[in-house]
Amino acid sequence: MENLNNVEQTIAVQSQDTCQLLNTFKDKMTLSLKVCAHCTLCAESCFMFMKNNKDPHYMPSYKFINSIGVIYKKKGNLKRNDLEKMKDIVWKHCVLCTRCYCPIGIDIPSMISTARSYCRAQGVYPEFDEIY
Amino acid sequence: MTESPLILLLYNLARGPLVWISGLIFIMGVIYQCVSMYKLTQKQIPFMKASQLNDPDALKFDIKQTVLYTHPVMTVVTSVFHMCLIIIPLFLLAHNILLDQSIGFSLLSFSENISDFLTMIYCVCAFIFLFRRIFLKRVRIISTFYDYVIWFLASAPFITGFLAYHQLFNYFWIVTLHMILGELMIIAIPFTKFAHMIYFIIFRFFVVNEYSLRRLQATRTF
Ligand code: SF4
Ligand code: SF4
Numbered sequence: 116m117e118n119l120n121n122v123e124q125t126i127a128v129q130s131q132d133t134c135q136l137l138n139t140f141k142d143k144m145t146l147s148l149k150v151c152a153h154c155t156l157c158a159e160s161c162f163m164f165m166k167n168n169k170d171p172h173y174m175p176s177y178k179f180i181n182s183i184g185v186i187y188k189k190k191g192n193l194k195r196n197d198l199e200k201m202k203d204i205v206w207k208h209c210v211l212c213t214r215c216y217c218p219i220g221i222d223i224p225s226m227i228s229t230a231r232s233y234c235r236a237q238g239v240y241p242e243f244d245e246i247y
Numbered sequence: 248m249t250e251s252p253l254i255l256l257l258y259n260l261a262r263g264p265l266v267w268i269s270g271l272i273f274i275m276g277v278i279y280q281c282v283s284m285y286k287l288t289q290k291q292i293p294f295m296k297a298s299q300l301n302d303p304d305a306l307k308f309d310i311k312q313t314v315l316y317t318h319p320v321m322t323v324v325t326s327v328f329h330m331c332l333i334i335i336p337l338f339l340l341a342h343n344i345l346l347d348q349s350i351g352f353s354l355l356s357f358s359e360n361i362s363d364f365l366t367m368i369y370c371v372c373a374f375i376f377l378f379r380r381i382f383l384k385r386v387r388i389i390s391t392f393y394d395y396v397i398w399f400l401a402s403a404p405f406i407t408g409f410l411a412y413h414q415l416f417n418y419f420w421i422v423t424l425h426m427i428l429g430e431l432m433i434i435a436i437p438f439t440k441f442a443h444m445i446y447f448i449i450f451r452f453f454v455v456n457e458y459s460l461r462r463l464q465a466t467r468t469f
Contacts, residue, residue, distance in 0.1 A: 143287050150443040153380075153389045154325075159317035171385035180389055216458060218314050218325075219443050220450030 133236045137191050140229050147221050148184050151176060157223065160216040163208055175215040175223045178204050182230035198239045205231045206241050250419050258419065261426035262345075269430035276437025280445050288454050313458075328372035329444075331365050335405070336429070338362070341412075359412070366409045373402040397440045404429040 157175045158164050164173040171177055182201045186193065205227055213224040234240060250258075315322045336342060339362050343353035357365070377398055380386050407425035410416060435441055450456065 142283070146284070146287065146446070149440060150446040152440060152443050153386065153391075153394050154321075155383075155385050155389065156314045156318055156321060156325075158385060160312060169385075171388050174385060174389070176389055213457075214312075216312055216314075218451075219447045220454075220456065220458065221446075222456065 133233055134191060136229075136232055136236060137186065141187070143222075144183055144226060144229060145187055147226055148180070148187060150219060151180070151217075151221055152219065153180075154218075157215050157217045157221075160214060161209075162212070162214065163210065173208050175209075175217075175227075178209050179223055179226040179230070183226045183233075186230060186233055195237075198234055198237055201230065202234065202239050202241070205234055254420065254423060257427065258423045261423055261430065265427070265430045269433045273433045273436060276434075277445060280437045280442055281449065284446065284449050324372050324375050327368060328376070331369040331372070332401070335362060335365050335369060339408075363409070363412060366405055366412075369405050370402065370409065373398070373405070377402075393440070400428070400432050400435055400439075401441070404432055 153176065155171075155174055155176055158169070158171075161173065161175050164170070164175070167173045182205050185197060185201065189197070209227050211224055211228055211231075215223040217223055231240075310316050334357075337354060338357045340356040340359055343356045347353040380390050380394060380398070404425060407421050407428060411418060411422040411425050415421070432441075436444065451458065
């Protein structure tokens with residue numbers, strides 16, 4: 116049984132729907148990821164960052180790089196483990212309040228929201244009684 | 248001249264054809280990027296009534312939401328850096344003399360002292376960026392090797408230009424290196440992370456979003 120669980124944890128996650136989702140947003144997402152200067156100037160505009168003692172893991176840039184960034188980098192060939200790692204980032208560390216501000220003009224909320232859609236399509240979302 | 252044939256060849260290539268080739272690739276690349284970015288936008292239906300456009304509150308820009316408020320020092324550093332990046336090479340006397348010699352046309356030039364001073368300022372800003380990347384945890388955890396390559400490509404042409412102007416080290420080698428690195432940077436602008444220069448202009452000035460200058464007008468949206 117334990118072995119089976121391990122297999123499930125590492126099995127690749129791909130389906131036609133999610134492939135289509137990734138294709139639809141590919142140009143916009145890859146461009147946004149490409150032009151991000153990794154400057155972190157967007158951090159202070161996120162209240163989650165401010166309210167968590169300025170923990171860098173709550174920076175908008177950290178959140179999209181480690182969610183949608185990973186998804187496109189791996190071309191959607193993710194393991195279930197990868198998705199579990201980004202579950203907290205997309206569902207818990209960001210509330211999609213759309214208040215983040217990037218001086219270059221990157222649309223950060225749309226990136227995190229696309230990562231959410233991808234996770235939801237893969238069945239990775241918090242259960243009702245899991246809401247913190 | 249006692250330089251080796253290889254460095255002479257590189258010097259002549261960098262001073263001649265490579266300038267035009269890099270300029271051409273740059274212009275084609277910028278056009279390509281502008282078209283692809285424009286394709287990502289869509290027609291926007293006005294979301295404010297004409298009466299609301301006259302409302303001064305609707306046009307108010309909350310400075311507290313911008314980096315000018317959250318990062319005043321970095322705002323100055325980054326603005327000065329990007330301004331110098333554009334004006335130093337354009338208005339450098341030596342560049343304009345070369346331009347005049349080859350096509351009989353040149354732009355206005357700064358005095359050599361001003362260019363030298365601006366280059367020093369540029370290098371200081373570049374090193375502030377580098378130290379931030381190395382020593383600030385928040386910047387370090389999202390930095391990759393590629394960010395350092397980009398930093399190198401942006402700073403090396405200016406550092407070598409500064410060294411060449413002051414004739415430090417072997418002038419001939421340094422000036423050849425300066426030209427090659429500068430041309431590499433020009434080619435890289437439309438195709439690498441440097442494309443944020445084009446992106447910034449398009450998405451902060453021409454496309455509607457909350458923080459763009461056209462946020463209240465009917466135009467295109469991302
Ligand atoms: S999203 Fe914008 S502000 Fe944030 S790190 Fe990227 S370029 Fe900088
Ligand atoms: S949308 Fe997410 S990342 Fe942006 S400010 Fe809100 S919580 Fe922060």
